[in-house]
Amino acid sequence: MLNGYGAVILEGTWLTLQLALSSMALAIVLGLLGVAIRLSPLRWLAWLGDLYSTVVRGIPDLVLILLIFYGGQDLINRIAPLLGFDDYIDLDPMASGIFTLGFIFGAYLSETFRGAFMGIPKGQAEAGMAYGMSRFQVFWRIQVPQMIRLAIPGFTNNWLVLTKATALISVVGLQDMMFKAKQAADATREPFTFYLAVAALYLLITSVSMLALRWLEKRYTVGVRAAEL
Numbered sequence: 001m002l003n004g005y006g007a008v009i010l011e012g013t014w015l016t017l018q019l020a021l022s023s024m025a026l027a028i029v030l031g032l033l034g035v036a037i038r039l040s041p042l043r044w045l046a047w048l049g050d051l052y053s054t055v056v057r058g059i060p061d062l063v064l065i066l067l068i069f070y071g072g073q074d075l076i077n078r079i080a081p082l083l084g085f086d087d088y089i090d091l092d093p094m095a096s097g098i099f100t101l102g103f104i105f106g107a108y109l110s111e112t113f114r115g116a117f118m119g120i121p122k123g124q125a126e127a128g129m130a131y132g133m134s135r136f137q138v139f140w141r142i143q144v145p146q147m148i149r150l151a152i153p154g155f156t157n158n159w160l161v162l163t164k165a166t167a168l169i170s171v172v173g174l175q176d177m178m179f180k181a182k183q184a185a186d187a188t189r190e191p192f193t194f195y196l197a198v199a200a201l202y203l204l205i206t207s208v209s210m211l212a213l214r215w216l217e218k219r220y221t222v223g224v225r226a227a228e229l
Contacts, residue, residue, distance in 0.1 A: 002197060005184040009194070012177030013201050019094065019176060020163045020205075023101035027162070030106025035113040036139065049110065056107035062168050068100045069093075069172045097169035105162050112154035116147040149220040156213040160206050167202075177201060 002009060038049030056064070073091045080089055120143055128138040170179040181198045185191035 002184070002193065003188050003190070005180070005188075005194065008180050008184065009177055009197060009201070012175060012180035015094075015174070016166050016176040016178075017205070019097050019101070019166050019169060019174070020159075022098045023105065023166070024159060024162055026098060026102025027105035027109050027158075030102060031109025031113050032144075034106060034110030035117060038110060038114055039117060053107045053110050056104055057111070061104055061165050062171070064104055065097075065100050065168055065172065068103070069096045072096070093169065093172050093174035096172060097166070097174050101162060101165060101169070104165075105158055108158050108161075109155070112151050112158060113147060115154065116150035117143060119150045120146050149217075152213060152217045152220060156210065156217075159209060159213070163206055163209065164202060167198075 034049050034052055037045050038053070040046050040049070069091060073089070076089050076091070080086075124142055124146075125138050128142045129135075133141065166176060167178040170176055170182070173179075177198050181194040185194045188194075
């Protein structure tokens with residue numbers, strides 16, 4: 001199958017899935033942190049949250065990947081000697097990819113979560129405060145559970161885009177399925193075969209993801225639909 005490169009491509013596919021899931025986990029954390037900052041009553045803190053979202057969403061993903069990987073590596077190796085480290089430090093492509101994609105899509109998710117939070121009636125937060133809850137308790141116990149239901153459609157879109165963006169990490173040496181496909185294509189001189197296989201694998205991953213997230217969305221809207229009826 002695939003001239004003997006099928007197992008190699010599947011190995012890269014597993015790495016791609018690990019990258020996508022880990023990056024999304026980090027993006028969710030940064031997205032929640034970002035929206036908490038953006039909705040803060042402190043103006044300077046809200047401004048920082050808006051700055052993060054605006055700047056990151058305004059720069060192409062590939063430019064940020066190269067900037068963070070190569071620029072970050074250069075910065076670390078400039079600082080390391082000052083801390084007593086004389087050896088050259090190479091950044092791990094996997095760790096760099098997780099951090100970079102998580103950082104990028106954390107900005108997108110902060111916007112998604114912000115729109116979801118804005119859709120929650122203000123009276124519910126006020127009721128929580130009236131019961132003696134702190135702002136933090138209101139945020140996690142009242143607003144976040146409702147935000148999830150409203151954010152699922154936007155989250156689905158971000159997940160699909162992030163999954164496809166993992167292909168960009170191959171430019172910094174991560175041996176994902178895109179990297180493996182290029183190696184196989186160069187070795188066999190059959191680029192169409194291997195890139196078509198990778199396209200089919202990405203389509204499979206995104207299709208399964210859409211089905212799973214649609215099922216999750218239905219689960220979260222069951223009670224709401226019943227109440228509306």
